[in-house]
Amino acid sequence: MTDTGIGARVVRKEDQRFITGAGNYTDDINLPGQTYAYFLRSPHAHAKLGGIDTKRAEAAPGVLGVFTGADLARDGIGGLICGWMIHSKDGSPMNAGPHPALAQEKVRHVGDHVACVVAETAAQARDAAELIDVDYQELPACVNAADAKSDGAALVHDEIAGNTVYEWEIGDADLTDAAFRDAAHVTRLSIVNNRLIPNAIEPRAAIGCYDAAAGAYTLYTTSQNPHVARLVLSAFIGIAPEHKLRVIAPDVGGGFGSKIFIYAEETVCVWASRHIGRPVKWTGERSESFLADAHGRDHVTQAELALDKAGRITGLRVRTIANMGAYLSTFSSSVPTYLYATLLSGQYNIPAIHASVDAVYTHTAPVDAYRGAGRPEACYVVERLVEAAARELKLDPAELRRRNFITEFPHQTPVIMAYDTGDYGASLDKALELADYAGFAKRKAASEKAGKLRGIGFANYIEACGIAPSAAVGSLGAGVGLWESAEVRVNPTGNIEVLTGSHSHGQGHETTFAQLVSDRFGLPIDQIEIVHGDTDKVQFGMGTYGSRSGPVGMSAIARALDKIEAKAKKIAAHALEASQDDIEIRDGTLSVAGTDKSMAFGEVSLAAYVAHNLPEGMEPGLKETSFYDPANFTFPAGCHICEVEIDPETGVSEIVSWVAVDDFGTIINPNIVEGQVHGGIGQGVGQAMLEACHYDPQSGQLVTGSYMDYCMPRAADLPSYKLAFTTTVCPSNPVGMKGCGEAGAIAAPAAFMNAMTDALGTEDVPMPATPQAVWRTLQGAAPAAAAQ
Amino acid sequence: MPTVSMTVNGKSVSGNVEGRTLLVEFLRRNLRLTGTHVGCDTSQCGACVVHLDGKAVKACTTLALQCEGGDVVTIEGLAANGELHPMQQAFRDNHALQCGFCTPGMVMAAVDLVNRNGKLDEATIRAELEGNLCRCTGYHNIVKAIAAGAKAMS
Ligand code: FES
Ligand code: FES
Numbered sequence: 001m002t003d004t005g006i007g008a009r010v011v012r013k014e015d016q017r018f019i020t021g022a023g024n025y026t027d028d029i030n031l032p033g034q035t036y037a038y039f040l041r042s043p044h045a046h047a048k049l050g051g052i053d054t055k056r057a058e059a060a061p062g063v064l065g066v067f068t069g070a071d072l073a074r075d076g077i078g079g080l081i082c083g084w085m086i087h088s089k090d091g092s093p094m095n096a097g098p099h100p101a102l103a104q105e106k107v108r109h110v111g112d113h114v115a116c117v118v119a120e121t122a123a124q125a126r127d128a129a130e131l132i133d134v135d136y137q138e139l140p141a142c143v144n145a146a147d148a149k150s151d152g153a154a155l156v157h158d159e160i161a162g163n164t165v166y167e168w169e170i171g172d173a174d175l176t177d178a179a180f181r182d183a184a185h186v187t188r189l190s191i192v193n194n195r196l197i198p199n200a201i202e203p204r205a206a207i208g209c210y211d212a213a214a215g216a217y218t219l220y221t222t223s224q225n226p227h228v229a230r231l232v233l234s235a236f237i238g239i240a241p242e243h244k245l246r247v248i249a250p251d252v253g254g255g256f257g258s259k260i261f262i263y264a265e266e267t268v269c270v271w272a273s274r275h276i277g278r279p280v281k282w283t284g285e286r287s288e289s290f291l292a293d294a295h296g297r298d299h300v301t302q303a304e305l306a307l308d309k310a311g312r313i314t315g316l317r318v319r320t321i322a323n324m325g326a327y328l329s330t331f332s333s334s335v336p337t338y339l340y341a342t343l344l345s346g347q348y349n350i351p352a353i354h355a356s357v358d359a360v361y362t363h364t365a366p367v368d369a370y371r372g373a374g375r376p377e378a379c380y381v382v383e384r385l386v387e388a389a390a391r392e393l394k395l396d397p398a399e400l401r402r403r404n405f406i407t408e409f410p411h412q413t414p415v416i417m418a419y420d421t422g423d424y425g426a427s428l429d430k431a432l433e434l435a436d437y438a439g440f441a442k443r444k445a446a447s448e449k450a451g452k453l454r455g456i457g458f459a460n461y462i463e464a465c466g467i468a469p470s471a472a473v474g475s476l477g478a479g480v481g482l483w484e485s486a487e488v489r490v491n492p493t494g495n496i497e498v499l500t501g502s503h504s505h506g507q508g509h510e511t512t513f514a515q516l517v518s519d520r521f522g523l524p525i526d527q528i529e530i531v532h533g534d535t536d537k538v539q540f541g542m543g544t545y546g547s548r549s550g551p552v553g554m555s556a557i558a559r560a561l562d563k564i565e566a567k568a569k570k571i572a573a574h575a576l577e578a579s580q581d582d583i584e585i586r587d588g589t590l591s592v593a594g595t596d597k598s599m600a601f602g603e604v605s606l607a608a609y610v611a612h613n614l615p616e617g618m619e620p621g622l623k624e625t626s627f628y629d630p631a632n633f634t635f636p637a638g639c640h641i642c643e644v645e646i647d648p649e650t651g652v653s654e655i656v657s658w659v660a661v662d663d664f665g666t667i668i669n670p671n672i673v674e675g676q677v678h679g680g681i682g683q684g685v686g687q688a689m690l691e692a693c694h695y696d697p698q699s700g701q702l703v704t705g706s707y708m709d710y711c712m713p714r715a716a717d718l719p720s721y722k723l724a725f726t727t728t729v730c731p732s733n734p735v736g737m738k739g740c741g742e743a744g745a746i747a748a749p750a751a752f753m754n755a756m757t758d759a760l761g762t763e764d765v766p767m768p769a770t771p772q773a774v775w776r777t778l779q780g781a782a783p784a785a786a787a788q
Numbered sequence: 789m790p791t792v793s794m795t796v797n798g799k800s801v802s803g804n805v806e807g808r809t810l811l812v813e814f815l816r817r818n819l820r821l822t823g824t825h826v827g828c829d830t831s832q833c834g835a836c837v838v839h840l841d842g843k844a845v846k847a848c849t850t851l852a853l854q855c856e857g858g859d860v861v862t863i864e865g866l867a868a869n870g871e872l873h874p875m876q877q878a879f880r881d882n883h884a885l886q887c888g889f890c891t892p893g894m895v896m897a898a899v900d901l902v903n904r905n906g907k908l909d910e911a912t913i914r915a916e917l918e919g920n921l922c923r924c925t926g927y928h929n930i931v932k933a934i935a936a937g938a939k940a941m942s
Contacts, residue, residue, distance in 0.1 A: 021823015253889025682926025
């Protein structure tokens with residue numbers, strides 16, 4: 001065994017460059033002769049483009065080119081696409097409005113891309129953009145999802161009636177209606193899942209570069225999935241064939257979903273580099289991130305839970321309106337459907353579920369996957385309902401949950417998912433203990449004495465990661481397969497390069513993936529290099545999102561390692577004149593069991609490459625690849641318990657305790673997994689306590705367009721967390737992993753809001769529960785409380 | 789274009805800049821010191837923190853010309869003789885970074901806050917980090933690392 005194998009708290013390999021300022025992010029890259037792009041954006045939520053006069057801008061100092069949608073169209077450059085087809089319940093395909101990279105005819109949200117100026121310096125490009133004369137004929141805007149279908153609502157795409165993207169449903173409506181008819185108790189909630197702006201701290205950036213001699217393009221971009229970007233830019237947008245387009249995603253400063261998508265800016269930069277004849281670089285400013293990164297969440301939901309006399313859940317009915325913004329972003333259509341409603345069974349045995357989802361266009365930025373993507377919304381619905389039901393029935397919320405837990409696996413829910421394994425009671429028990437649930441009443445009394453309100457809230461979340469068998473997602477409308485690829489190259493001298501289709505933008509793959517290899521062969525971790533993020537190096541990859549790098553990405557590596565191991569054993573057995581079944585690998589040595597005959601790993605690899613003495617018929621070399629297609633989704637689950645104290649004078653709330661007990665299956669590096677949980681909770685609390693994307697309902701102006709207006713969680717807003725793991729190994733993949741990247745963001749909003757509603761004694765608290773919202777709630781609640 | 793001269797990480801440097809050129813642009817574009825990052829346009833995120841004459845400043849809110857004759861230390865200049873600064877080491881040991889984008893600013897701000905405060909409790913560290921955003925870590929390990937770094941610096 002090595003101390004760098006599975007389960008070891010290895011200090012990250014990648015940190016050396018980041019802590020010394022030697023990271024290599026897209027904006028850190030400077031190519032010879034590079035020019036700078038600036039995007040002119042729409043100041044209006046909705047307007048007809050009368051004309052765009054670029055003459056003055058073209059004459060400005062340093063300007064090399066000014067491009068509009070007409071130029072893209074002239075070159076046959078296609079629009080941006082949405083890669084997941086959803087069908088409405090009447091069988092009709094979703095309505096996907098056109099999404100040109102630079103606007104044609106109309107602009108549809110504030111920040112929509114109107115023109116691109118390329119100049120010698122960034123400042124010159126920005127200055128020149130002010131000289132472009134655009135004839136905007138302003139039109140009324142529709143901003144809120146709830147209004148999008150009403151008569152007279154402004155249409156985002158003229159040809160799409162009622163702003164309807166799709167009207168989708170899942171589950172058995174009749175069975176669910178029957179459950180509600182027979183229910184002993186029904187709990188109802190109206191829930192708004194607030195819109196968020198992702199805000200990775202590195203703004204998006206891109207450098208397009210055309211090599212005329214080779215007739216080939218290179219695009220450096222802040223992407224979570226460079227191969228998917230290449231595929232889309234090539235096959236759908238038509239920049240160049242795949243073999244003439246290289247996409248490099250170097251160090252990327254956080255993504256959280258927002259860097260999955262293929263955006264207008266990178267498309268225009270790579271295309272324009274041929275026209276300019278020099279590299280074209282664009283680095284987003286933060287205000288552009290606010291305006292034009294795909295946003296997250298934005299659901300309006302009516303939800304009902306039916307229970308029998310014994311407190312058993314018998315049915316769940318959910319109606320959701322999902323705001324998709326002005327255009328369908330890359331994977332947007334899947335988020336409020338298959339990533340959301342398929343998780344509505346939560347951790348519970350629910351015999352009947354029906355959900356309908358109306359997705360609508362509005363004059364706002366596109367909405368797509370953001371950390372958790374659909375699953376936080378589902379968890380929020382289920383866990384708010386269950387908590388509210390417990391309160392109405394005067395049952396302990398832990399007890400009501402326990403009564404309804406799924407305890408037998410595999411478990412088929414009424415909404416597609418087949419849970420493979422889990423132990424929800426174990427994580428609940430552990431969390432109750434760590435949170436000192438038994439002592440809560442005392443603590444509440446102490447708070448009351450001090451004039452404070454104290455509340456406790458649970459979130460027993462489940463999510464589905466590692467999506468999923470490619471054929472299964474294909475049948476649900478996905479335009480791609482969701483497998484992953486890996487290549488393991490053992491060099492003659494015995495060091496190893498692993499080329500992975502996963503992409504690390506903070507997740508620590510260079511360490512975790514190396515641990516998997518170190519564990520297998522007992523090799524020191526500095527002998528192992530992880531390579532990712534370059535379509536010229538890595539054979540193919542689907543990238544990193546949906547907590548898939550562990551369960552899918554590492555499974556691909558594990559499969560390739562199986563092949564390496566088998567071949568290495570054959571070579572050693574041949575050289576040592578033994579049977580390959582007797583070869584054991586330990587501490588970097590292959591030895592014949594029960595003898596002192598052995599070869600170092602490096603001797604075996606050298607033997608593979610010098611090829612002087614290989615088994616009959618064996619090809620030289622020691623390099624293997626794998627394309628791993630998952631057998632099932634994975635189902636991370638756990639229990640988060642949040643305790644808050646509120647000062648009723650000011651509405652300010654403080655998180656006094658946060659316990660997270662998660663079941664992620666096998667854990668490779670606990671440091672890294674805990675870090676993922678911390679960060680996820682941070683973002684989830686951000687959503688629940690502070691962050692609200694707000695558009696002016698009339699003008700469609702983004703009111704929260706900077707860090708002065710959009711409240712990001714800071715260190716003083718968050719507590720230290722108490723973490724523990726309960727483990728059921730995932731049976732669906734060779735590494736036993738379930739994925740950990742999103743759990744915190746999924747559980748946290750429900751746990752926090754359940755604590756807040758407990759403290760405030762009403763379900764009627766908006767999210768985010770800012771001090772102002774809390775204070776208002778308290779003012780409204782005061783007379784009622786006094787009357788009691 | 790006026791010329792500006794200053795000391796950066798112990799070396800004398802000078803360059804031609806516009807009046808509007810920010811210190812962070814001078815560092816990143818003229819000197820190719822890309823360890824100092826830009827995460828916002830409203831002086832909120834702290835990704836750009838460097839030390840100017842021994843004090844933490846936001847390089848996105850400082851004009852290059854303001855630094856004439858100044859002594860600037862960036863993340864690239866923090867490690868001495870190939871040895872990590874104790875705060876860098878503490879960030880690494882405590883897994884206080886994920887994507888690493890906020891990290892240079894965090895480390896520079898952390899060194900400054902230890903210099904100013906000496907001994908630090910958790911509440912002080914959290915309050916003092918007001919000017920630095922991290923989207924990845926939930927701050928838990930950053931707070932731990934700064935406490936450990938402060939100890940190692942004393
Ligand atoms: S870039 Fe300086 S504070 Fe954000
Ligand atoms: S580590 Fe990514 S923003 Fe802090």
